[in-house]
Amino acid sequence: MCGIVGAVSTRNIVPVLVQGLQRLEYRGYDSCGVAVHRGATVDGAPAGVPAGLDRARSTARVSELQQQVEQDQLIAGTGIAHTRWATHGAPAVHNAHPHFSHGPGAQAQERPARVALVHNGIIENHDELRAELQARGYVFDSQTDTEVIAHLVDSLYEGDLFQAVSAAIARLHGAYAIAVFHKDEPNRVVGARAGSPLVLGVGQGEYFLASDAMALAGVTDQICYLAEGDLVDLQLGRYWIFDRAGQAQDANQRPVKTVQVHSGAVELGPYRHYMQKEIFEQPRAVADTLEGIEGIAPELFDGQGEQAGSAWRVFKEIDRVLILACGTSYYSGCTAKYWLEDIAGIPTQVEIASEYRYRTSVPDPRTLVVTISQSGETADTLAALRHAQSLGMTHTLTICNVATSAMVRECELAYITRAGAEIGVASTKAFTTQLAGLFLLTLALAQAKGKLSAEDEARHLKDMRHLPVALQSVLALEPQLIQWAEAFAQKDNALFLGRGLHYPIALEGALKLKEITYIHAEAYAAGELKHGPLALVTSAMPVVVVAPNDALLEKLKSNMQEVRARGGVLYVLADADTHIQSSEGVHVIRLPEHYGVLSPILHVVPLQLLSYHTALAKGTDVDKPRNLAKSVTVE
Incomplete structure (x- = not known):
């Protein structure tokens, strides 16, 4: 979702800002x-350009935007x-950031701008503040909540920006x-954060702000992660960080860490799209993600953040699990x-996650609260985590x-998947690596509860080690799926069916089709067909069936017959x-092997x-589907 880059330097910082946006x-x-x-x-600035604020x-x-910047010769050390x-206001230039404030008065727009501001997040009381500022003479050019902050800062400025x-x-x-x-x-x-991420980058006498350390790849690897409520003041050669109480924070309280973010991680390479590459x-x-796993042990989940704890201790103290997540991560849960x-x-x-935090629930301190997030910054999931903690459920783990x-910083325990940078909005490799991490968690909890025999541990480890080879075999099915896709491209609707362990996989398949093709798709547990969805089935409605050879296969075959009896066309992954x-009316693609409880990762x-x-x-637009964002950092 929205991205921020900022800098104070003695060199021309504009190329860094543009590269950060890229x-x-x-x-x-x-x-x-x-x-x-x-x-x-800085050196190289065009002569005769008056000092002041400028933007593109x-x-x-x-x-x-880069072409505009070059054409307008935007050169400066601060930007x-x-x-x-x-969110607020349609995609239009007048709603685009950065926003300026020219001060109050009907003729303010004819005066030089006084404040420039960028913002991620949502201001819930923007209507109230807008009315107050309009009463004081401020004129608004946009429909955004962000412009309210710019005018508010201007109205409170008395010679000190901080x-x-x-x-x-x-x-x-x-x-x-x-x-x-x-x-x-x-x-x-000056920067500030509450509910949306912001990091400080430390260079040689120059300082940066960004919503994601990736924006600073190749610029600096010295990163400080600002805490909730922090304010940061960047000036030439020095910076200060203050917590929400206004107390200055030293290097022990806000350490600068070396963070390796490689720009090569986001190169497309020989692929047509990032989604294809990531598949x-x-x-x-x-x-x-499974590298180095020689045996199952709770220590695999020991914490890495500010609340780090021992998984052995936590696993012994819990007797239930609550999983909080959104979107694809929810289906992995x-x-x-x-x-x-x-x-x-x-x-x-x-x-x-967005539902959990707004309903009355019954907390249990012996619950392990598990959050799942590709970015680790998903606003709804973070808020749900903090809500669970506020209810006294302090045993927390993140995948x-x-x-x-x-x-990771706010959970007691963690398991870091190693999917690498995922650029395509529609999640693929993040999902399968989440499943791998969650299966490890299952085995570790089973071991801690005395439910994992040595024989079962050895068998599961063998199956997990074989997963990469099995995945390669499934990818080899691509030509057959291209043939299916040609038929699906002509459809307006699709139905996905699964049973048991593979019902969430049907849900994920429907979500993928919706996200990037804009075809309306729904998923159901196949046993629910006769309780409503069967009314939708016609020859124009393709029905995708996830059909592993498990204990529910015969039940699933009966559900498939229900579809065929109504003229539905089946596309079966068997x-x-x-x-x-x-x-006739039944198209089958066979996966190379049955993979037992791990088959969702293949299917x-x-x-x-x-x-x-x-x-x-x-x-x-495969990688950037309309109306969607990759990292959802607003509610």
Whole structure:
């Protein structure tokens, strides 16, 4: 979702800002912009340009913004930049960040800008503040909640930007990460965060702000992760960090860490799209996630963040699991529920994070709260985690792809998947590596509860080590899935069916098709067909069936017959030994082998390929589907 980059330096910082936005493009955006302080000039600045604030904004890609910047000769040592995913106000240049404040008065727009600001998050009391500022003479150019903050900072400015920002954020309700500068202080940027991530990058006498350390790849690897409520004051050659109580934080309280973020991780290489690349990276990603696992032990989940704890101790103290997640991560949690209850014998509840935090629930201190997030910054999941902690459920664990994320820092225990950077909005390798991590968690909990025999441990370890090879075999089915995709591209609706452990995989398959092809798709537990969805089935409604050779196969075959009897056309992903044959109205692709309880990790891959090739056939934007963002950092 929205991205922030800011800097104070003695060199021309504009190329760094633009490059940072390019690094953040994967998060999803519909407009972008850069603002600079020409008073903070550097060598190479054009002669005769008056000092003051200047900006360039675009509703196209960052590459077009770069052309504007070069054409306008934006050169300065102080600047901020932003990619916006629209919440308040349509995607339009006047709603794009950075926002300026020219001060109050009807003629204010004719005066030089005084404040420039970028913002991630949502301000819930923006209507109230807007009315107050309009009464004081401020004129609004946009429909955004962000412009309210810019005018509020201007209204509170009395010669010290840090004091103005501090006073302004005390008035804000909601979530924000901001970076702001003022015309009267050309070598200063102030940042603040609450509910949205913001990091500080430390260079040689120059300092940076970013919503993601990836934005600073190749610029600096010295990163400080700002805590909830922090304010940071960047000036030439020095910086200060203050907590929400206004207390200065030293290097022990806000340490600067070396964080290796490689720009090569986001290179497309020989692939047409990032999604395609990431689908085919799954054998390696799963192998990396399981690398070094010689045996099952709770220590695999020992904490890595500020709340780090011992998994052995925690696993002995819990007797149930609550999983909190959103989107694709939620479906990985739904899959894990089957594993945890079947193998570990632990009652497990899975909740959509945005729903859990807003309903009255019954807390149990002997619950292990498990959050799942690719980015570790998902706003709803973080809020749900904090809500659970506030209810006294302090035993927390995260399955996350980013070791330095807020989720890892705030959980007692953690398992870091090693999917690598996932750029495509539609999650693929993050999902399969989450499943791998969750299966390890299942085995570790089973061991801690005395439910994992040595023989079962050896068998599961052998199967996990074979997963990368099995995944390669499934990827070889791509030509057959391309044929299916040609038919799906002509459809407006699709139905996905699964049973038991594979019902969540059907849900994930439907989500993938919706996300990138814009075909309406639904998923149901196959046994529910006759309780309503069967009314939708016609020859125009393709029905995808996930059909492993498990204990529910015969039940599933009966459900398939219900579809055929109504003229529905079946597309079946079957194991080799299921004895399901292709016939009129029944299209079958056979997976190379049956993989028991780990088969969801294999069965989801053909569904990813089906969605990808259907999107190609329809000509949609595979990596950046409309209206969606990669890292959802607002509620």
